[in-house]
Amino acid sequence: MKILIALFFFLNIVYASDATIEVIKKADSLPSIAVEDASISYNDTFKLQFFKSLVADLNVISLFNVDRHYRYTDYSNSSVLIANKNMNYILRYRMNEDDNGALNVKIKLFDHNQEVFTKKYRVSKKNIYMFISHAIAFDINEFMGAPSVAWMKRKVIFSRVIAPRKSEIIIADYTLSYQYKVIKGGFNIFPKWANSSQSAFYYSSFEGDKPMLKYVDIKAGKIKNIIASDGMIVCSDVSRDGKTLLLTMGLDGQADIYSYNTETKKTKRITFYKGIDVNGQFLGNDKIVFISSRLGYPNVFSKKLSTNDVEQMVYYGKSNSACSVHGEYIVYKARESSHAFTKNTFNLHLISTKTDFIRRLTAIGVNEFPRFSKDGDAIIFIKNYQGQSAIGIIRLHHNKNYLFPLKNGRIQSMDW
Amino acid sequence: MKSIVLSSVVTALLVFSGCSTKEPAVDTRDTKHVQKNEAPATQEVQAVSTETVSSEDSMVQDSETSVDNGKMSIADIEAKLPSVYFDFDKYNIKQSMQERVDNVAQVGKSVAKNLNLKLEGNCDEWGSDEYNFALGLKRANAVKKVLVSDGIDASRISMISYGESNPVCTEKTKECWAKNRRVDFKVLP
Numbered sequence: 001m002k003i004l005i006a007l008f009f010f011l012n013i014v015y016a017s018d019a020t021i022e023v024i025k026k027a028d029s030l031p032s033i034a035v036e037d038a039s040i041s042y043n044d045t046f047k048l049q050f051f052k053s054l055v056a057d058l059n060v061i062s063l064f065n066v067d068r069h070y071r072y073t074d075y076s077n078s079s080v081l082i083a084n085k086n087m088n089y090i091l092r093y094r095m096n097e098d099d100n101g102a103l104n105v106k107i108k109l110f111d112h113n114q115e116v117f118t119k120k121y122r123v124s125k126k127n128i129y130m131f132i133s134h135a136i137a138f139d140i141n142e143f144m145g146a147p148s149v150a151w152m153k154r155k156v157i158f159s160r161v162i163a164p165r166k167s168e169i170i171i172a173d174y175t176l177s178y179q180y181k182v183i184k185g186g187f188n189i190f191p192k193w194a195n196s197s198q199s200a201f202y203y204s205s206f207e208g209d210k211p212m213l214k215y216v217d218i219k220a221g222k223i224k225n226i227i228a229s230d231g232m233i234v235c236s237d238v239s240r241d242g243k244t245l246l247l248t249m250g251l252d253g254q255a256d257i258y259s260y261n262t263e264t265k266k267t268k269r270i271t272f273y274k275g276i277d278v279n280g281q282f283l284g285n286d287k288i289v290f291i292s293s294r295l296g297y298p299n300v301f302s303k304k305l306s307t308n309d310v311e312q313m314v315y316y317g318k319s320n321s322a323c324s325v326h327g328e329y330i331v332y333k334a335r336e337s338s339h340a341f342t343k344n345t346f347n348l349h350l351i352s353t354k355t356d357f358i359r360r361l362t363a364i365g366v367n368e369f370p371r372f373s374k375d376g377d378a379i380i381f382i383k384n385y386q387g388q389s390a391i392g393i394i395r396l397h398h399n400k401n402y403l404f405p406l407k408n409g410r411i412q413s414m415d416w
Numbered sequence: 417m418k419s420i421v422l423s424s425v426v427t428a429l430l431v432f433s434g435c436s437t438k439e440p441a442v443d444t445r446d447t448k449h450v451q452k453n454e455a456p457a458t459q460e461v462q463a464v465s466t467e468t469v470s471s472e473d474s475m476v477q478d479s480e481t482s483v484d485n486g487k488m489s490i491a492d493i494e495a496k497l498p499s500v501y502f503d504f505d506k507y508n509i510k511q512s513m514q515e516r517v518d519n520v521a522q523v524g525k526s527v528a529k530n531l532n533l534k535l536e537g538n539c540d541e542w543g544s545d546e547y548n549f550a551l552g553l554k555r556a557n558a559v560k561k562v563l564v565s566d567g568i569d570a571s572r573i574s575m576i577s578y579g580e581s582n583p584v585c586t587e588k589t590k591e592c593w594a595k596n597r598r599v600d601f602k603v604l605p
Contacts, residue, residue: 161581164582164583164584165582187581189581190545211576230575230576231575231576231577232549232550232553234546236546248546250549250550250553250577253557253560255553276547277550278546298547319505322545322547369545410541412545412581413545
């Protein structure tokens, strides 16, 4: 018995911070928070829109039980509304439009009846209100001393096919509620952020004789050609320092993974299998994870850059055709059923390169395009279920998934 | 054919980072139509403004190009080259499609002998982004290998993959998905 107890504690210590272990938190144990609107500008529709966005963001930070009742009050009231008197926290905000048409927001956070945090925000137009909402949630999270949710402020870049061989590349906030078409017209796909500051991106253009990888410097407003390839070219990953790209190129009709040095402009072939090797992702400094058909179906493998030894990473799933890597963790998309066409379920799974555990992250529908946040705290993905599309955020350490409705056409590729 | 519109990139920067003071300088070598926004470096965000340029005109011109050595136009030759279809997640040429590919080789050696062939690989929607593009390419390459073994010079053949982004059928049915797992032929001067 003592041995069993000792083993239990040992395993607890070993796996305490393992993201493949599910953390079950009862909702009741979280502190409650209510949101009070004290806006003096804008119509009811917009007020409610902002309220909903803020409630959604507060939910995503996973620190509170968020009350969803919309209530209005005066910003200068020294006490919280009676209806909210039993809440642990109250977030009160006031929106007002200034003479320049800018949206100004002031917030106060009450711990019971005591004001504990206040801040002001401003954006030039009300249609980008969601960035203030994200910033408020980020600041509340910081105030509460929780691990950073800086990914809330990062942008998502994605391509959307609008007609056969016609696409758009769009930059959006993490909920995709604000969307900005940065490239429109033609067939341009597979956008990939070029650096951690998101000031530039790569994409594949199918406009010329051969597919061409292009680079867009958003600040300078410049596009330049990087490298062309027969058949196909995709930038699958960018090293932390931005100097090395992992490309999938189709030279001689053969899809393989290459590294490309952005300074020397030299390419080096990394995989040599006669089937399909795609989707290379850096795993530390000396390894890559990629998708290969070498078992007769797509699955996840790893390979050291210095040798030709290939290791199978995933032993579950009938067709695992996409993955994203962060540190020791790999999230991959797996087809759960063997039917070619009838009501297939595609779920996301998380594995660690250091343990044998598999954690299923989604339960129903077609879940695809998994992408880790830069810090590995969250995973973004697209869920299609019963004719509805949604963008999902998985908080790995909180065991919670959040879905935001998506009205777009079909997303072709996405990076975060 | 180039028709990218890089729309208001400076506006994008202002929206998403809000801290640029650099005057935009757009390299027009790669873009035919670029809209610049001369916005000052304030938090003011201009409304999104874009322009779409159709690429249809030049495509029409292509299909009307006539062939020097014969009576057939390129469009007439392409009409003699029906698509080659594939099984789910496969890129081998099916027995039932072999004759079709051999027929393409015959056309390539006769009425299209002075022209080039472009093979366009396509997939259904059931794969994943990059994998589907690679699968489309392998399908095009499988067709190319047969054409070369049938006597077509490899230098006359180019390949491209469109993954699942070029469907001919968008219904959610078996038959429809089967139509999208294909290699199309284009004839180039």
